[in-house]
Structure formats: C-alpha cells, structure tokens
Amino acid sequence: MVMDEEYYTAGEKEFLLKIAMKSLEKFLLSGEKFEPQTINKKLWEKKAVFVTLNLDNKLRGCMGNIEPIESLILSVRNNVLLAANDPRFNPLKTNELKSIEIEISILSKLQLATVDSINYGDGVLVKRGNNFATYLPSVWKNLKEKNVFLSSLCEKAGLENDLCHDPETKFWIYRATSFKLSKS
Helix, strand or coil: CCCCCCCCCCHHHHHHHHHHHHHHHHHHHCCCCCCCCCEEEEEEEECCEEEEEEEECCCEEEEEECCCCEHHHHHHHHHHHHCCCCCCCCCCCCHHHHEEEEEEEECCCEECHHHHHHHCEEEEEECCCEEEEEHHHHHHHHHCHHHHHHHHHHHHHCCCCHHHHHCEEEEEEEEEEEEECCCC
C-alpha cells in the first residue's frame, strides 16, 4: 500500500489541476469535453483517482474511481465533470468557476484490512453485500475519532453504523497523494 508522494512532480500536479479546470470551463461554457494531451507517460498510466470540488470551504462535489479503470489524465477529466454534477448538489454553474477549489487524490492499491489495522490518515473502503462506500484520507480532518469515522462510513454505505464490527463487513485501506488548486 506504499504511496510514493514524490512520484509526481510539482509540474505534473499543476498540469493535472489545469486539465481539471480546463475540463470544467470547456464543459460549462460550451458543453464540450476537453481532450487533454501530453507525451508524459506517467500521466497515461491507469490510476484510481478522486476529484473533489469545494466552494467556500464546503464540499460541492466529489467523484472518483476506487480502482484504476483508465489513464490518470482521462480519469481526472472525467471525474471533475462527474463531481460538477454530483447528485448530492445542484450542478456546478459557470459563475462558480471563479471561486471553485479543485483537489485531486491519486489512490494507491487497495489493501484488505481489519477494523484494528485501520489508522488515522488511511483512506477506507467498506463493503457488505452490495453496499459500499469510501472516505478519502482527508475525511479524518472532520471525523478524528476512529469509531465515529467508521460508523459514519457505514452509514454512508447504507449500513447500520454498528455493522462496522460485524465480521461480514469488509474493509480495505489505501493511501492518497492529494493536491489542490484554489481559485479564491
């Protein structure tokens, strides 16, 4: 589950954030998908990615893939558009572009875990039957206590919050390299 924080350079991170912003701008202004281009092979590697949008320090949308399904560069583009239309919120509007904050989280591979092996700072995926949900590592900032974190995650998955300690409930942990672009 090792995540090399230095794998992506500052320039690569900045480039990915620009891809996310250009994708939002092009889609909101013209309804078209931005087609990112690069010769950088690292950015074409398949990666699991989440894109989080915040407005006025409040969640505005978050979408991603827990498993790598497409290249990093396309996953950033696609997930930022999905986050802009997160069903928990009204669709992002053009006038919000000037103050939107974009955070990209590139995830490590999932590692099966027990409740006892989950630590502060881990990204966590919970699954029981067809119900599942994940919290990125950054969620620990708001839910600092492990039991509160896990109970909330189970509720997010549509499970009773006491099912976190049931052996039928499975957990996976992961790390994330996260970086953001603030427009404000």
